[in-house]
Amino acid sequence: MLTFLKRGVLAGVVCGLLAGAFGFLLAEPVMDRAVDLETARQAAAGEHVSETFSRPTQHVGFLVATLAVGIALGVLFGVLYGLLHRADPEQAPWQRALHLGGCAFFGAYLVPFLRYPANPPGVGDPGTIDARANSYLSALAIGLVGAVLLGLAQRGLTERGWRPSYRQLGLVAVAVLTVAITFALPDNIDPIPVDAGLIWEFRLLSFATSALLWGGLSVAFGLLGERAALREDACNLSPV
């Protein structure tokens, strides 16, 4: 288990730095624009809001946050991977890492994102944050259940000897149903006082950063696992 934990932390550092660098270079300018607009709106309304941290500090905070998230996700990924490995030691590391990463990205990011798309700074009423957090967590929970079901379905349908075409359509059905169920949750009622171009750009960058985070994690973890397996074969040791 510790081998997988270490691998997870290492892959987490890699993907955290990768997503951090990408977001720092491409998304921060967009967020700065959004914050400037927000400040201008507040000034026009005669409000004065004192910020806890300056923007440059928040830029550093962003890098710290993505690195911390990368490592935390890496730890969870490593432990889950270890449990799956124990259940079925035969599957190739690269394949398992990508399957696990795909399911996790779907459940932990894509499902909540499709229901409650990310919004740039300046959108979101502080008064509704508790309600929004609850809705978001509900969507996250539904997404995670869906991700587990995807994994179980992939395995169960293969064991039952379903043809690949039917099996893949079955998986798509599980995914679509998962997303559909989240639409039973209440809508986000906060007004969006920024133009559609900025929102679109921000959401695209949000998706790209998260895809990089999860993709980087899975790929780094898979490559590290593959290397370890090749080494083990070379030494002619049985897998632990």
Next chain:
Amino acid sequence: MNSANSSTGVLAAPVAQQAVATLVAIGAVLLALVTLYAVFLDQGQLLSPVLGKVAATANYLHELAHDGRHLLGAPCH
């Protein structure tokens, strides 16, 4: 990894190692969950035992992780 120990016939060592590994894994998972909570959901709760009321009004963790929270899709103000 444990083969050196088990081949010497010491049974307790691998068992103890396994228990330690499990504990480390559980500790790491808890730490990871607290980290994710701090970045994505905290509104001053984590620091309030240390800082008192100012933790909620200044919202240090939220403000520091502000951009990451927005970009990675969590609810923010």
